[in-house]
Each structure stands twice: as C-alpha cells, then as structure tokens.
Amino acid sequence: MFALVLLLAIFVLIVLARSIRVVQQFETGIVFRLGRIQSNVRGPGVHLVAPMIDRMQKVNMQIVTMGIPAQEGITKDNVSVRVDAVVYFRVIDPIKAVVNVQNYLFAVSQVAQTSLRSVIGQSELDQLLSDRDALNARLKNVIDEPTEGPWGVRIERVEIKDVALPEGMKRSMSRQAEAERERRARIITADGEFQASKRLAAAAKEMSSDPAALQLRLLQTVVEVAAEKNSTLVMPLPVEMLRFFDRMAPDAAKPGAASPEEPESVEEVMDELPAIESQTAVPGLSGLPGTTGEADRAPTVQSPVWDRDTH
Numbered sequence: 001m002f003a004l005v006l007l008l009a010i011f012v013l014i015v016l017a018r019s020i021r022v023v024q025q026f027e028t029g030i031v032f033r034l035g036r037i038q039s040n041v042r043g044p045g046v047h048l049v050a051p052m053i054d055r056m057q058k059v060n061m062q063i064v065t066m067g068i069p070a071q072e073g074i075t076k077d078n079v080s081v082r083v084d085a086v087v088y089f090r091v092i093d094p095i096k097a098v099v100n101v102q103n104y105l106f107a108v109s110q111v112a113q114t115s116l117r118s119v120i121g122q123s124e125l126d127q128l129l130s131d132r133d134a135l136n137a138r139l140k141n142v143i144d145e146p147t148e149g150p151w152g153v154r155i156e157r158v159e160i161k162d163v164a165l166p167e168g169m170k171r172s173m174s175r176q177a178e179a180e181r182e183r184r185a186r187i188i189t190a191d192g193e194f195q196a197s198k199r200l201a202a203a204a205k206e207m208s209s210d211p212a213a214l215q216l217r218l219l220q221t222v223v224e225v226a227a228e229k230n231s232t233l234v235m236p237l238p239v240e241m242l243r244f245f246d247r248m249a250p251d252a253a254k255p256g257a258a259s260p261e262e263p264e265s266v267e268e269v270m271d272e273l274p275a276i277e278s279q280t281a282v283p284g285l286s287g288l289p290g291t292t293g294e295a296d297r298a299p300t301v302q303s304p305v306w307d308r309d310t311h
Helices: 002-019 094-099 104-122 125-130 132-151 167-208 211-226 239-248 266-280
Strands: 020-023 027-033 045-048 054-060 064-074 080-091 153-164
Touching (some): 020 027, 027 094, 054 094, 064 104, 080 104, 080 125, 080 132, 094 132, 104 132, 104 153, 125 132, 125 153, 132 153, 167 211
Antiparallel strands (some): 020 045, 027 054, 064 080, 080 153
16 A cells, blocks of 8 residues: 555656746747647746646747858959858747757758858958958848748848968968058158158248348258268359359350351452552552552452352
8 A cells, every 4th residue: 555655656746747847038938739839838937738748849049159160162253262150140939940940050050151152252352351241241131031031040140250361362462462552652752752842942932032041051051061070071162253253244245245247248348448448548658659550559359250150
C-alpha cells in the first residue's frame, strides 16, 4: 500500500513538472497542441500546458548579431575585392519564424551572403570605400525583402566591416593619392606667388614715386646681405648718378634732337659752287698775277653722265 502511494506521488510530480513552463522576459512561447499551433502566444511568466498533448517552443525576441563571412566579388569597374559585413535582426512574428522556415538563423545568414555578393557586383570601388551609408541601406533593403514578410524576421541594420583590396590596387591608390597631394601643393604655391607678386608690384609703384624710398630699400637690402659673413657684396651704381649724367648729356644725344642733314647730290653741289666761290673770295686778290685770265680760272667741273647701257 505504501509503495502504491509513493508511485502515485511520483507520477503526479512528473506530470506537474511536464505541465509547468517558464517563459523568460526576452522570449515568447508557441504552443503546439497535438501538432496544431495555437494562435495565442505565451508571454513571459509561468504557464501550464497539458502533458502528453501540448508542446511549447520558445522563440528568442532579442536582436541577434550575425557576422557575414567575407565574400569575394568583382565590382562594377572590374576590381576584385573581398568584403565582410555584420547584420542585426530580430523576430517580429514568432509563429512565422517557427512555421514558415526551418531554421531562420541559417536562412538569414545565407540570404545575407548572397545579397552582399549582389551589392558588390552592382557597386563601384569608390562607393565601397567612401559611400558606406548608401551601401548599408541598400544591403538592408535587399536582405529585408525576403525575410520580413514570409519569415517574420526584420533586419534592423547592416554594416560593411572591411573591404580587402589586392596589393596592386593598393599601390595604385597610393600613387594616386600622392599625385593629388602634390597637385594641391603646387596650386597653393602658385597662388601664394601670385599674391606676393601683386603685393610687390604695388610696393614698387609706391616706392617709384619717391627716390628716397628706393634708397632706403637699397640700404635695407645691404644690411640683410651683410649679415651673412661668407657673402660678397657688390654695390651697384647709384640711381642718382645715372640721373645726373642724363641731365648733363647734350641736346643732340637726347631723343627728339634734329638729325644731321643728308648729303646733297653732285648736281646740286655743282650748281651751288659759283655762289660758294663768291662768298669765299678774298678781296684784293683779284689784281694779283695769276688771279685773272682764262688759264687761272678754276676748271669747270661737269657732272658725270650716267649711261644705263654701259652699267
């Protein structure tokens, strides 16, 4: 009799143990009664189920962080890359997550890998390196489309972790970056020289109006050069001395002076010869012997005749 009571008590304890289910705060309980799912889900707390008839399956409602293995692909501009990412998702419909898909964790992982390869093929290298936010949003939409409606799994966020490039591409990008920095340095240097030249031109215009300013600038330059002990200083000719010689130069040497007349022709010289002789004749010499007569007269000079046929 005592043994029968003891066996009955043990049986009751086993039935109670199989009937009591505890659901955690971050979980949701799905009850299957004789293989048919019950529409009412069980929230956190203690719940009683019929032993040998009901079966409860718990579903985690927390956000799951899943790393996507690195995927190799070729970008739109024909560059081979290796990209890995991480996806954050959670279950929003526990019944769909349990009934419609066998293992939603494995299914989400496979969809994320294929979607990542697809996004790599549709993107260029510059977008993978610089426009990460747009790629993350596109990848999230691609993964979320087949998972949220049929499977009851919502993709919260997708992040691209790393983009591995070939060594040759890394060297090419390094040379490109170096050339870009050199171009910017040259532009900045040229801009500085242009601004400095404008300032120097303005200063030269101001000093040209006052010779004393030019002399002071010359003395300042001499002081700066003389500070170096191993330098040789050659003093140029002062500007004032050049101006002095310019003022003392004759008028003929100045610009605008009258140029000497060109030599006259032979015919004009012969025509003016009697007038020249009359002006240069000495009075009182006409009566002296040898000063009169045909023999004493100066021979007449005839102008040469230019013969075109002989020349």
